[in-house]
Amino acid sequence: MERYLCDVLVTMDGPAGDVPVPIPDGMVDVGDDGRIVWCGPAADAPEAGADVTTHTTGILMPSLINAHCHTPMVLLRGAGEGLPVDRWLHEVMWPRESKLTPGDVRAGMLLGAAEMLANGIGASVEMYFAGQAMAEAAEQAGMRCLVTPGVIEDPDFTLTGPWPDQIDEMVALRDRWAASDLIDVGMAAHAAYSVSRECLTAIAERAADAGMPVHIHLAEQQWEDAAVRERSGGLAAPEYLESLGLFDGDAIAAHGVWLTPDDIEVLARTDTAVVHCPCSNAKHASGVAPVTEMQTAGLRLAIGTDGPASHHRLDLFEEMRTAIRTARIRSGDAQTFGPAEALRMTTAGAAEVIGRADELGRLAPGCWADMMALSPSEPALHPVVASEDDLLSRIVWSGSPGAISAVWVAGRKVVDHGRVLTLDVAEAIDEAQTRARRLAE
Ligand SMILES: [Zn+2]
Structure with a gap:
């Protein structure tokens, strides 16, 4: 099992019209099947078993x-x-x-x-x-x-x-x-x-x-x-x-x-x-x-x-x-x-x-661990004045791909600090370049 400790957890769980409340010092546990096992404040988390690997992140939210x-x-x-x-x-x-x-x-x-x-x-x-x-x-x-x-x-x-x-x-x-x-x-x-x-x-x-x-x-x-x-x-x-x-x-x-x-x-x-x-x-x-x-x-x-x-x-x-x-x-x-x-x-x-409300788009037990982390050191996300902070506004108005430190799909890490881990991007660019030129002829 993988355990993700984060500065703030944004689950996006809850019905339309509700504004989800960010959870400071949150935690998400992901099972070996790529689904979320537990999600909430770290203080309430279950004891970690011997098989748990712990990671720390900034803002953790659904991809x-x-x-x-x-x-x-x-x-x-x-x-x-x-x-x-x-x-x-x-x-x-x-x-x-x-x-x-x-x-x-x-x-x-x-x-x-x-x-x-x-x-x-x-x-x-x-x-x-x-x-x-x-x-x-x-x-x-x-x-x-x-x-x-x-x-x-x-x-x-x-x-x-x-x-x-x-x-x-x-x-x-x-x-x-x-x-x-x-x-x-x-x-x-x-x-x-x-x-x-x-x-x-x-x-x-x-x-x-x-x-x-x-x-x-x-x-x-x-x-x-x-x-x-x-x-x-x-x-x-x-x-x-x-x-x-x-x-x-x-x-x-x-x-x-x-x-x-x-x-x-x-x-x-x-x-x-x-x-x-x-x-x-x-x-x-x-x-x-x-x-x-x-x-x-x-x-x-x-x-x-x-x-x-x-x-x-x-x-x-x-x-x-x-x-x-x-x-x-x-x-x-x-x-x-x-x-x-x-x-x-x-x-x-x-x-x-897309008819997948039961298992995508939210961080909640039973959902797939499709997640992203925003870096705590991203300049555009600072400063933060706690008494007037609206984290969701900050993510939407100041967030950008450059702020992303990691992305997971079904619990598998696919991006690490901007680097796509699943394929050779330089090769993909070369291949697309050749084909685009042919189509333009
Ligand atoms: Zn279209």
């Missing part, structure tokens, strides 16, 4: 969950800069992605996983092609991943075969990885405007049969509404997807920028989770998602970086801050949407979004 990403797009990072999303997809992304091999996807996922782990992200939700390559790379990196291979139907996108075959492959992939502790598999459709009614219906039916979550982009750009209404006989995207059964099971909708109160009502009554991607939405000038309205409606909410081609960085500290800033610009109220809410959306709230 972060990136709830919407297309990580292998690191190979396309920087391409199509400045284009609006529709031109960026049709003129740059989809033509290049049509040249991708499984080896490219694997190389992109490995480099992106190294970046995410170093940034304190222990789990991601991925919508991308070549699901087997994605899963293998995530497993190699020692990272937790919900892989959701996605269907796109567009003349500019020619990588994948017919969608019925793709749906069969998603179910087969889920079965292949069923025994893995790190890899889960769901289904994805790119969006209501880019996938046919027949395909969306088939995905809804197969996902329900197989008990797999469905991941989809929703209302990212203002122009999508007219395109969806033309296909749907006049329905807005949420009502259309509900009518096709896509929200019957576990559904994860990314972006949710252009949602009306009626749309939010549809998401609330179908218990559809939304992943807020504030940096991507800002970079593409997509708009500012109504995050506080979605909170008020009781939606399960998380935060995602989106793909590294949409928004260069895979850094949830930056996302949390951008989420707060944009929500406050939208409301004109500095009390809107605080750091504790943003931090919940990258930890316990994100675990609820």
Whole structure:
């Protein structure tokens, strides 16, 4: 058993709306199976047995969950800069992605996983092609991943075969990885405007049969509404997807920028989770998602970086801050949407979004030991005036990947003082470099 003594323990345990109280001089015990055995104030901890190895850390907290990403797009990072999303997809992304091999996807996922782990992200939700390559790379990196291979139907996108075959492959992939502790598999459709009614219906039916979550982009750009209404006989995207059964099971909708109160009502009554991607939405000038309205409606909410081609960085500290800033610009109220809410959306709230609330996103007995430690000597986290300290604010406003001293996934240490322990990062950069150049030709 491993025992972690820390200056402050942030468990993120507790229901939405509660602000978790940090525990000074905390302790976490992790069993050999990678799960937390005990967690709380060190003074209350059980006696250490002979087999216990003790470690000391600064601020110990759950590692972060990136709830919407297309990580292998690191190979396309920087391409199509400045284009609006529709031109960026049709003129740059989809033509290049049509040249991708499984080896490219694997190389992109490995480099992106190294970046995410170093940034304190222990789990991601991925919508991308070549699901087997994605899963293998995530497993190699020692990272937790919900892989959701996605269907796109567009003349500019020619990588994948017919969608019925793709749906069969998603179910087969889920079965292949069923025994893995790190890899889960769901289904994805790119969006209501880019996938046919027949395909969306088939995905809804197969996902329900197989008990797999469905991941989809929703209302990212203002122009999508007219395109969806033309296909749907006049329905807005949420009502259309509900009518096709896509929200019957576990559904994860990314972006949710252009949602009306009626749309939010549809998401609330179908218990559809939304992943807020504030940096991507800002970079593409997509708009500012109504995050506080979605909170008020009781939606399960998380935060995602989106793909590294949409928004260069895979850094949830930056996302949390951008989420707060944009929500406050939208409301004109500095009390809107605080750091504790943003931090919940990258930890316990994100675990609820992916249906893993019982074992991820919190530090509590029975949960996986997916944790990170922030260094007590990080300058940006100081000074601390005890009488007025708000630790969660300090973590969100002043924290950064540079403050991270260690990251663990399922109890296994994967990052030590910025160094990723699970793979050769220099080799991953070289590999990605060669492949990115070929795709750009
Ligand atoms: Zn996306």
